[in-house]
Amino acid sequence: MININKKAESLGKVRSVIRDIFEYGNARRKEIGAENVYDFSLGNPSVPAPEAVDGAIRDLLDNCDSVALHGYTSAVGDETVRSLIADDINRRFDAGVTKDDIYMTCGAAASLTVSLGAVVNDGDEVVAIAPFFPEYRVFAEAAGAKLVVVPADTESFQVDIASFGNALTPKTKAVIINTPNNPTGAVIKRDRLEALCEVLKKKAAQFGTHIYLISDEPYRELVYDDATEVPYVVNMYDDTIVCYSFSKSLSLPGERIGYIVVSNRMEGCRDVYAAVCGSGRALGFVCAPSTMQRVVSRCLGMTSDISVYKTNRDLLYENLTSYGYECVYPDGAFYLFVKSPEADATAFCERAKKYELLLVPSDSFGCPGYVRISYCVSTDMIKRSLPSFKALIEEYK
Amino acid sequence: MININKKAESLGKVRSVIRDIFEYGNARRKEIGAENVYDFSLGNPSVPAPEAVDGAIRDLLDNCDSVALHGYTSAVGDETVRSLIADDINRRFDAGVTKDDIYMTCGAAASLTVSLGAVVNDGDEVVAIAPFFPEYRVFAEAAGAKLVVVPADTESFQVDIASFGNALTPKTKAVIINTPNNPTGAVIKRDRLEALCEVLKKKAAQFGTHIYLISDEPYRELVYDDATEVPYVVNMYDDTIVCYSFSKSLSLPGERIGYIVVSNRMEGCRDVYAAVCGSGRALGFVCAPSTMQRVVSRCLGMTSDISVYKTNRDLLYENLTSYGYECVYPDGAFYLFVKSPEADATAFCERAKKYELLLVPSDSFGCPGYVRISYCVSTDMIKRSLPSFKALIEEYK
Numbered sequence: 001m002i003n004i005n006k007k008a009e010s011l012g013k014v015r016s017v018i019r020d021i022f023e024y025g026n027a028r029r030k031e032i033g034a035e036n037v038y039d040f041s042l043g044n045p046s047v048p049a050p051e052a053v054d055g056a057i058r059d060l061l062d063n064c065d066s067v068a069l070h071g072y073t074s075a076v077g078d079e080t081v082r083s084l085i086a087d088d089i090n091r092r093f094d095a096g097v098t099k100d101d102i103y104m105t106c107g108a109a110a111s112l113t114v115s116l117g118a119v120v121n122d123g124d125e126v127v128a129i130a131p132f133f134p135e136y137r138v139f140a141e142a143a144g145a146k147l148v149v150v151p152a153d154t155e156s157f158q159v160d161i162a163s164f165g166n167a168l169t170p171k172t173k174a175v176i177i178n179t180p181n182n183p184t185g186a187v188i189k190r191d192r193l194e195a196l197c198e199v200l201k202k203k204a205a206q207f208g209t210h211i212y213l214i215s216d217e218p219y220r221e222l223v224y225d226d227a228t229e230v231p232y233v234v235n236m237y238d239d240t241i242v243c244y245s246f247s248k249s250l251s252l253p254g255e256r257i258g259y260i261v262v263s264n265r266m267e268g269c270r271d272v273y274a275a276v277c278g279s280g281r282a283l284g285f286v287c288a289p290s291t292m293q294r295v296v297s298r299c300l301g302m303t304s305d306i307s308v309y310k311t312n313r314d315l316l317y318e319n320l321t322s323y324g325y326e327c328v329y330p331d332g333a334f335y336l337f338v339k340s341p342e343a344d345a346t347a348f349c350e351r352a353k354k355y356e357l358l359l360v361p362s363d364s365f366g367c368p369g370y371v372r373i374s375y376c377v378s379t380d381m382i383k384r385s386l387p388s389f390k391a392l393i394e395e396y397k
Numbered sequence: 398m399i400n401i402n403k404k405a406e407s408l409g410k411v412r413s414v415i416r417d418i419f420e421y422g423n424a425r426r427k428e429i430g431a432e433n434v435y436d437f438s439l440g441n442p443s444v445p446a447p448e449a450v451d452g453a454i455r456d457l458l459d460n461c462d463s464v465a466l467h468g469y470t471s472a473v474g475d476e477t478v479r480s481l482i483a484d485d486i487n488r489r490f491d492a493g494v495t496k497d498d499i500y501m502t503c504g505a506a507a508s509l510t511v512s513l514g515a516v517v518n519d520g521d522e523v524v525a526i527a528p529f530f531p532e533y534r535v536f537a538e539a540a541g542a543k544l545v546v547v548p549a550d551t552e553s554f555q556v557d558i559a560s561f562g563n564a565l566t567p568k569t570k571a572v573i574i575n576t577p578n579n580p581t582g583a584v585i586k587r588d589r590l591e592a593l594c595e596v597l598k599k600k601a602a603q604f605g606t607h608i609y610l611i612s613d614e615p616y617r618e619l620v621y622d623d624a625t626e627v628p629y630v631v632n633m634y635d636d637t638i639v640c641y642s643f644s645k646s647l648s649l650p651g652e653r654i655g656y657i658v659v660s661n662r663m664e665g666c667r668d669v670y671a672a673v674c675g676s677g678r679a680l681g682f683v684c685a686p687s688t689m690q691r692v693v694s695r696c697l698g699m700t701s702d703i704s705v706y707k708t709n710r711d712l713l714y715e716n717l718t719s720y721g722y723e724c725v726y727p728d729g730a731f732y733l734f735v736k737s738p739e740a741d742a743t744a745f746c747e748r749a750k751k752y753e754l755l756l757v758p759s760d761s762f763g764c765p766g767y768v769r770i771s772y773c774v775s776t777d778m779i780k781r782s783l784p785s786f787k788a789l790i791e792e793y794k
Contacts, residue, residue: 002607002665003570004516004672011675012515048463061454066445070649106503106653106682113681118409119401135678142679173400210399252467254687256503268399275401278408281532282539284510285503289686290651 011138017364018042025358032356038385039358039377043182043334045251046376047304053250056298060291069294073287076277077104077259081297085259088300093232101264103276104288106256108218109135111243115260116143116174117279118272119212124173129159131337131367133182133216145173152367157186157328157337161195168203174212175200179230180219183365183372184337185330187223190231197237204239210267213240218258221249221303223332224310230332238265246296251304257292309334312375315382323390324397334376337362340369341396351395355388408535414761415439422755429753435782436755436774440579440731442648443773444701450647453695457688466691470684473674474501474656478694482656485697490629498661500673501685503653505615506532508640512657513540513571514676515669516609521570526556528734528764530579530613542570549764554583554725554734558592565600571609572597576627577616580762580769581734582710582727584620587628594634601636607664610637615655618646618700620729621707627729635662638669643693648701654689706731709772712779720787721794731773734759737766738793748792752785
């Protein structure tokens with residue numbers, strides 16, 4: 001009889017719904033050919049990294065001393081890299097960020113676990129707004145917090161400010177926002193964000209606490225219309241921690257590289273930054289991958305060719321809504337969040353399989369009754385899938 | 398008044414002794430010139446990665462699809478990479494390891510935090526044998542355990558088996574061993590390891606528990622004499638978890654790449670492996686860096702040019718002992734563990750600074766009265782430092 005950590009064991013055994021669908025897809029691809037399966041399940045960038053990425057790697061190999069390039073950086077990240085990132089942030093957002101506010105991480109998940117580990121004490125509450133990336137629950141609970149969920153605003157997938165206010169208590173230590181959003185693609189508008197920050201300020205003052213706004217921003221660069229603004233939260237709310245990742249913008253999800261900004265406008269910012277360092281240390285992050293730190297610092301302001309995602313979004317949105325699907329227009333990320341034509345989204349996804357359409361039911365995102373369609377796929381596959389989408393919705397008419 | 402995680406904050410603020418010495422060295426180098434400072438403080442590989450490492454990176458960039466190369470791997474690591482590593486282990490140690498027993502990690506620290514998170518429950522005890530890498534305490538406590546320290550066997554820096562047995566209780570969940578050892582360079586001999594495993598088996602049977610033997614092996618390849626054997630613990634004890642890193646063997650400490658082996662001989666091995674996956678997930682490790690996974694799988698069996706370390710060890714050991722320093726002959730790693738000629742090793746290190754010798758007092762390794770000398774430095778610096786070592790010990794005669 002073994003007596004290991006049961007929570008870890010169950011986390012390792014619970015197969016994610018998305019993974020299950022992906023593996024069903026693999027089996028189906030073998031049976032009927034990959035070209036006949038329309039797999040919209042995975043949020044994995046489908047366009048290559050910009051050429052500058054591989055160019056930067058080659059240049060570093062050619063011109064940088066091996067011991068320096070592959071050696072430890074400071075635990076917080078290479079100083080030059082942090083300076084370049086701070087400069088880029090300030091150029092774009094005039095946010096007064098310094099290199100000393102930046103902590104390099106092994107990607108978005110690490111940014112979140114390190115940040116939560118820095119501020120959360122056992123029994124605290126962490127607020128997420130439905131629908132949300134399911135790992136938020138895992139990360140919040142691992143840090144010792146209870147996840148409190150704000151119900152989805154299904155009108156616009158913005159944030160319902162009244163519901164949001166109701167979720168805040170004297171135990172609220174942090175709020176996670178994610179804009180552009182996985183799974184809806186929604187971008188929270190400036191006035192809504194301002195209202196959210198006002199509520200945070202009011203409640204924190206009322207409770208005599210600090211509530212940290214953790215802005216999870218892996219999709220920041222993935223917006224497709226000039227008019228779409230993704231406001232920089234550091235400029236709106238002092239107790240802000242930004243969790244950034246280069247996974248989606250540079251198509252580098254496997255390389256695990258991102259950063260945290262601890263806003264220098266918060267009270268005790270050096271203490272919070274120290275806690276970020278301590279949290280990263282206790283979790284086993286010695287430093288972010290050293291070559292990749294230098295690579296991303298040379299590719300700031302670049303993205304992969306996201307025009308493909310825009311083409312895909314427009315093609316899917318226009319056709320699906322013309323067939324009768326209900327969907328809020330997604331401003332960013334690479335997801336379409338479509339209302340299931342029957343209450344049980346899982347049943348709908350099963351029916352979709354008859355047409356070789358692989359969609360993800362929304363239940364695990366804290367907002368049942370929808371499906372997530374990842375459009376980080378080839379445009380050609382989307383075109384071929386359209387008759388299936390049409391036939392599927394016809395079943396409900 | 399902020400109310401963040403105090404433990405994380407203090408972990409982030411406690412400056413490590415080693416870091417302090419290194420920064421003193423930086424200041425001193427500016428004052429009197431780098432060539433006049435003899436800095437033996439850091440355990441950072443001083444020889445470049447084998448050329449095959451950069452060659453593998455270039456080849457992957459040239460011949461691998463960008464989306465696949467930089468994309469997510471499976472959370473446990475790329476399947477081909479794990480197969481190649483299992484094959485290499487079995488070729489060398491005939492250990493019956495399979496790809497499904499291997500979990501790729503972001504280096505040695507991650508291997509340890511993930512393993513401890515998998516098996517430890519709150520209130521468990523984790524045993525370390527002095528002298529030990531100070532982060533073991535941080536990692537054990539972060540997992541919810543109390544660290545129990547076996548006093549050093551200062552005769553040989555092997556393990557005193559009687560003391561070891563006394564440290565085991567019904568609460569002991571894991572034992573960490575580290576051979577070749579940081580900070581002593583000692584390699585635990587086969588008969589001593591066998592005795593250690595026998596005690597573990599006897600005590601686990603007596604308590605009706607499982608005690609996991611976590612073998613922290615970043616220095617496995619760094620041994621310098623043909624006669625020195627580093628036994629493979631999987632073959633000696635069923636409840637073994639190996640924590641490996643390529644940081645030292647391939648001089649890649651900044652790239653964060655290593656792996657865990659969950660021995661398939663342990664009871665419930667699939668459950669323990671699942672707990673490793675769940676632990677890694679909760680800590681925020683999505684996958685190990687994707688390019689580096691492929692790189693190390695192409696460089697198995699290679700090392701950096703460790704002959705430099707052997708030269709350094711021999712030079713330092715022969716000269717220091719001839720001057721009158723007391724030191725156990727180090728079989729591996731790149732450390733010399735020298736007895737301080739006065740009881741207070743910190744005072745001795747202060748006195749050494751007069752001769753521009755930067756040494757690390759052993760207190761933080763759980764074994765006061767010694768200094769650690771890292772010989773991953775240039776041979777030339779060692780030669781130039783010898784008169785200083787000689788003059789320093791003369792003060793005590």
